[in-house]
Structure formats: C-alpha cells, structure tokens
Amino acid sequence: MNKKEVFKLAKGFRGRAKNCIRIARERVEKALQYSYRDRRNKKRDMRSLWIERINAGTRQHGVNYGNFMHGLMKENIQLNRKVLSELSMHEPHSFKALVDISRTAFPGNKKPVLASKKEGLAVVL
C-alpha cells in the first residue's frame, strides 16, 4: 500500500501512528489483520449475544434458553437466534406466544416458575 492509502486508513490513530509513515504502516497493517480476523469472530460474537438476549427474554417467562430452544426444535419452528432475539426485544407478545408453544411442546418446561416475591422481615415479624 502506498503512503497515501496508509495515511487515509490511519486517520484517528493515536500518537505518531497517524503521522509517521513507518509507524503508521505498521499500525495499519496490524489493524487490517485484526479486521480480517474479527470479521470471522463477529459471527460467533453476535450469536452469543443473541443467545444472551433470548435467555434474558425467556427467563422472564420462567423458561431457560436451552429448554426454550428444545421446545422450538420439537415444534419444528425454525426461527434463528437473530430473529428470536429481535422478537424478544421488540415484539414481546409474539415472543410470549413462542415461549408458550415451547412450554407445551416440552414437558420439562411445564411448570412456569413464577418469580416468588421476596418477603421482607416485616412479614415474618
């Protein structure tokens, strides 16, 4: 890569990495290696993020992520994790319907664990 391109890519770097060609070239090459690697890693990272979101959504209805997905598999619902996480955030009612279907499909999910109210000491005394 020629100097001009390197400096263009080095915009916003810190210190001499944005001004001096030797250092800038080093840093730009390293940055491009990272971006090559992270385009691959992005797929796993996003998937784990979606799983976390689904888990958070289903636990509000008393089902954990694994049982929820197992119920969907049994019902042959092929929504992927990206869509499910979006539904859990933006379409809570549709997501609730999915959770209910999953719960009936997989008996392990049968009893919804209602969040037990924490009773303060005042109740005991």
Add this chain to the structure above:
Amino acid sequence: MATLSLCASSLAAKSAAAPALSSTTPSMPLSQSQTVAFLCHSLSSLRLTTPCSKRGTPSSSFVPKYSETEAAAPSLTEPPETEIVESPVQQQPKKEEVFAVVMIGSRQYIVIPGRYIYTQRLKGAKENDKIILNKVLLVGTKTSTYIGKPVVPNAAVHAVVEEQLLDKKVIVFKYKKKKNYRRNIGHRQPITRIRIMGITGYEDSPAVTLP
C-alpha cells in the same frame, strides 16, 4: 402466465400460492414472462415476475406510501417506476402493524411493508421485478401471531427489487509473519435492495391471539 415456479421444493405453500397470484393478473399479456434461475438452492423460495407496464391502473405509485420509510430509498431508482408497478395483491392486507419473518437465501429477515431490506444478491432479478417470498416463518399483527412450523401456509411476502448494487468495499489483508507473505485485496459483495410491498395469505392459518 408471468409466474413460473422455480426449483419446486416440498413446501406446500408454494404450490398453493401460485394460482392465487395468477388469478389476479388475468389480462396480462404473455410477452413479459420471464424465468429467473437462481443458482443458490437456498433461494428456492423465491418466485419472480417481471412487472408488466401495459396494465391500466397507473395511479398506484408505491414509493412514498408508508410514512415510516427511510428517506434515502424512494427516489434513487429511476422515475418510471411510479407508473409501472401495480400489483392487485398488495391491497388486501391491513397496512399498519404487521410484520413477518421471511427467509431469503438461508437468512432470515424481519420485514415490514413499506420498508426496504438489503439481501444477498438475487441473481437474475432485474430492477422493478416483483418477487414473492414464500418462506414466511412468522407473521405478527397487532392482535395475533401466526407461527409457522416451519412456514406459515399460503403466506407470502410481496416485494419489488429496487436496486442491484455492491456493498461497501472491504479490504481483505492477508498476512503471514516471517514468511514474506501479504495480500491486499478489495472486495465488494454484490447485494440487492428489495422493498416490501405487502404480506398476504396468512389470515386463514391458525393464530395465537395476543392480549
């Protein structure tokens, strides 16, 4: 007729949706028919018709119909699209408060009528082609949800190809240390922008009503 089913898969929804579409366009001349061969097998849920510019209702311009459309899209393509497109099927659904999850080329998208999405390049599709996406996995309205197992029978998403374009350039820099190996390649992924016109055919499938 102008609709040809591609790569007949085992989905019952496809075969059921075909006569529904063809009955809506009885006066269409046969000249404009076109088949598009998608290479990717996972795109088999698409059927594609070319827009027929000879039909008589010029009034339905689809461009700024919905208020939530993003500002960038409508005017980028060429002006004649305003009188070309008239699809009788898009009038049925209630325009507001409906979304669907549709599978396009092994990727799933949440689509809302009036908006556009970028998909992988739909090979052979031209601008202003009308496409019908049959693999609808879920339809949600304000009052009910139609959950497909795995697809909602007879449901279809109607869309129009707006633009075939290239994504932003990605610099592919390959490097191996101590081996004197480096490659610097630019790559632009071909993509397609489609605008969702409507979601139909889901009403008679079993629904989960919502509070």
